[in-house]
Amino acid sequence: MTKSASGKGFATGEVVLVVGLGNPGPKHAGNRHNIGFMALDRVAGDAAFGPWRAKFDGEIAEGRLAGKRIVLLKPHTFMNESGLSVGKAANFLKIAAEDIIVIHDELDLAPGKCRVKVGGGHAGHNGLRSIHAHMGPDYARVRLGIGHPGDKNLVSSYVLRDFAKSDRDWLDPLIDGIADGFDRLVTGDDAGFQNAVALKRPPAAPKAKKGTPHQARAAASKAAKQREAVEKSLSAAPDNPLARLLQKFSKPR
Numbered sequence: 186m187t188k189s190a191s192g193k194g195f196a197t198g199e200v201v202l203v204v205g206l207g208n209p210g211p212k213h214a215g216n217r218h219n220i221g222f223m224a225l226d227r228v229a230g231d232a233a234f235g236p237w238r239a240k241f242d243g244e245i246a247e248g249r250l251a252g253k254r255i256v257l258l259k260p261h262t263f264m265n266e267s268g269l270s271v272g273k274a275a276n277f278l279k280i281a282a283e284d285i286i287v288i289h290d291e292l293d294l295a296p297g298k299c300r301v302k303v304g305g306g307h308a309g310h311n312g313l314r315s316i317h318a319h320m321g322p323d324y325a326r327v328r329l330g331i332g333h334p335g336d337k338n339l340v341s342s343y344v345l346r347d348f349a350k351s352d353r354d355w356l357d358p359l360i361d362g363i364a365d366g367f368d369r370l371v372t373g374d375d376a377g378f379q380n381a382v383a384l385k386r387p388p389a390a391p392k393a394k395k396g397t398p399h400q401a402r403a404a405a406s407k408a409a410k411q412r413e414a415v416e417k418s419l420s421a422a423p424d425n426p427l428a429r430l431l432q433k434f435s436k437p438r
Contacts, residue, residue, distance in 0.1 A: 187303045187325070187375045195303050195325040196373040198284040200254045203228075203371065204271055206289040206312040209261040215347035217331045218264060220356075221288040224329070224363045225257045231364045241274040251368045268315035275320060285324040286370065287316060288363070290344060294330025297355030299362070299382045301375035302326045327370070329359065358385040 187195060205221030213219055225246075229237070234248035234257060243260040256278065260270030275285060289312055294300060303325045307313035316324065334343040348356055359382065363370075366381025 204287045218344040242270040267312040268319035272319035282323040288327040291328035296332040298330035
């Protein structure tokens with residue numbers, strides 16, 4: 186079990202608050218920034234949690250899993266004020282940061298990658314920055330890679346654009362894996378959770394053998410040099426049987 190900055194494991198209490206980050210409304214539903222909402226929608230459906238209802242300046246769905254009361258929260262305060270909703274929920278549920286798990290998009294991970302982290306900085310993520318301000322840093326984060334546009338000036342427009350159709354090749358397996366491993370996540374078994382996600386990951390495309398064109402050119406050059414040496418031998422001694430034998434076997438095929 187991963188330890189928080191306070192030295193405690195995460196998700197150790199009887200109540201666990203799982204927050205998916207995103208922005209409310211149909212305009213943002215398919216955005217890269219809303220991958221946290223997408224994950225919770227899938228979890229709520231697969232685990233047959235109660236219906237979504239308005240509470241804590243957001244939407245919640247509740248259920249029991251692995252002997253714990255699980256509260257799913259999608260803040261509707263928009264990304265930059267996510268901490269307002271999370272703080273209200275934590276105060277009402279009387280839980281500490283160690284029993285909060287936040288699922289969010291991560292620019293610094295390749296698309297489809299998933300990592301669990303407890304404590305630490307917010308790395309410039311505005312949703313995490315807001316939660317830090319209200320709850321401190323000792324909560325767990327499920328970082329879901331969406332890739333980086335390559336230029337920091339493009340980040341805002343990138344995260345607020347919808348996933349491309351081609352992204353479904355890695356996005357759907359990622360969401361499937363989160364749902365499959367969710368019971369391990371809420372019991373603090375981050376390794377078991379990440380393994381469940383990895384099992385859903387599509388196989389990597391085979392890599393081309395490095396150096397093949399270079400090796401082919403080197404072999405052709407070597408053969409040419411051998412033929413040149415044989416021709417010189419024949420010129421110097423036309424009746425040399427060994428040279429004629431070498432000529433026979435050095436001809437291109």
